[in-house]
Amino acid sequence: MARQLAIALAVPTKAAWQTELNSQLYRESEIVSLLLRATSWAPDPELLFQLPAWEAAWLPRPADGVADRAQAFIIDMAALGHALHAVIRPAALLPESAISLDPFALALRKIEFESSRLMQAQIMFLKSPELLPFRSAVSTAVEGRHAQVRKLWEDMLSSIGVESRKDR
Numbered sequence: 001m002a003r004q005l006a007i008a009l010a011v012p013t014k015a016a017w018q019t020e021l022n023s024q025l026y027r028e029s030e031i032v033s034l035l036l037r038a039t040s041w042a043p044d045p046e047l048l049f050q051l052p053a054w055e056a057a058w059l060p061r062p063a064d065g066v067a068d069r070a071q072a073f074i075i076d077m078a079a080l081g082h083a084l085h086a087v088i089r090p091a092a093l094l095p096e097s098a099i100s101l102d103p104f105a106l107a108l109r110k111i112e113f114e115s116s117r118l119m120q121a122q123i124m125f126l127k128s129p130e131l132l133p134f135r136s137a138v139s140t141a142v143e144g145r146h147a148q149v150r151k152l153w154e155d156m157l158s159s160i161g162v163e164s165r166k167d168r
Contacts, residue, residue, distance in 0.1 A: 093162065
């Protein structure tokens, strides 16, 4: 998401949401920084099989029915961001026995907190009066991105042996 926001900010636009995009870029960067500092990574060749699907998720899908291409892409980006922060809840994966002051556990809980703040901003934009004429296109974009991210997240969890709610 940080990569998408960085690209969007480089494109000149008159959108009033430009300031919020900047703020979200720095929050997303903070999330990446938290994970990098609180974890150690080991190569996992099996993840290469999931790479194409995850990378395809980042491809822009401009909202249908919106003539202004820049606005259509920003709607899609907000919908994708909302889906990512609503569906992917990493702190829920922590075992009950996790030490509360463990750096990794703290990072995941901080990500959950930041996710809720980011979702509020995305909802404010997606429900803004500026987008009222495109309400149907916005709803379709949000629903599509939620379904896409939910499937990717459930597939990833399944690959590491975590059963989804629908499997219970």
